[in-house]
Amino acid sequence: TAGITQAPTSQILAAGRSMTLRCTQDMRHNAMYWYRQDLGLGLRLIHYSNTAGTTGKGEVPDGYSVSRANTDDFPLTLASAVPSQTSVYFCASSVEASSTDTQYFGPGTRLTVL
Amino acid sequence: GQNIDQPTEMTATEGAIVQINCTYQTSGFNGLFWYQQHAGEAPTFLSYNVLDGLEEKGRFSSFLSRSKGYSYLLLKELQMKDSASYLCAVKDSNYQLIWGAGTKLIIKP
Numbered sequence: 001t002a003g004i005t006q007a008p009t010s011q012i013l014a015a016g017r018s019m020t021l022r023c024t025q026d027m028r029h030n031a032m033y034w035y036r037q038d039l040g041l042g043l044r045l046i047h048y049s050n051t052a053g054t055t056g057k058g059e060v061p062d063g064y065s066v067s068r069a070n071t072d073d074f075p076l077t078l079a080s081a082v083p084s085q086t087s088v089y090f091c092a093s094s095v096e097a098s099s100t101d102t103q104y105f106g107p108g109t110r111l112t113v114l
Numbered sequence: 115g116q117n118i119d120q121p122t123e124m125t126a127t128e129g130a131i132v133q134i135n136c137t138y139q140t141s142g143f144n145g146l147f148w149y150q151q152h153a154g155e156a157p158t159f160l161s162y163n164v165l166d167g168l169e170e171k172g173r174f175s176s177f178l179s180r181s182k183g184y185s186y187l188l189l190k191e192l193q194m195k196d197s198a199s200y201l202c203a204v205k206d207s208n209y210q211l212i213w214g215a216g217t218k219l220i221i222k223p
Binding site for chain 1: 147162211
């Protein structure tokens with residue numbers, strides 16, 4: 001099974017441009033998450049969705065937007081990229097958002113904003 | 115504020131045992147997770163603790179003390195492939211994971 005896929009694998013983006021990072025899961029998980037990972041820092045939650053049709057803000061939501069039109073897809077959009085958004089972005093999913101549910105991660109997208 | 119602390123880097127010898135500590139201060143507690151992350155790859159789940167005590171899973175064990183806000187991951191019979199970062203994360207009262215910065219484990223032959 002594919003699990004969680006992300007696209008693109010990596011991208012170099014000019015500051016001010018917009019971009020959508022794609023995330024698709026085939027596990028029929030209800031909850032999905034977007035994290036960024038920066039050197040020396042823990043994973044930080046950007047946005048999450050507990051079920052299709054709902055989204056919520058995480059710790060660092062500014063400059064990012066998400067949508068959850070269906071169970072499988074959870075795209076992350078940068079409307080106007082800035083260099084501080086250079087990071088590795090991971091999408092994750094879990095059956096539910098409850099305490100016992102494990103989050104499973106996609107392979108990540110490495111984004112460089114110049 | 116919420117905080118997860120773990121050592122930045124540790125070195126151990128192949129075949130030995132290593133213990134990676136994690137202390138936490140979070141708003142609420144709904145379980146503690148350990149993940150393994152090889153360089154350039156995604157984090158993968160290792161263990162979950164919600165009650166005090168030791169959970170053993172093959173060469174890996176994880177311990178939790180909720181009263182002390184403390185956990186450790188114990189890796190036995192270290193192999194070169196265990197060279198990776200180990201991430202500690204706590205689910206807070208909102209069921210969101212709060213992550214430590216990770217401990218980079220270097221295994222020497």
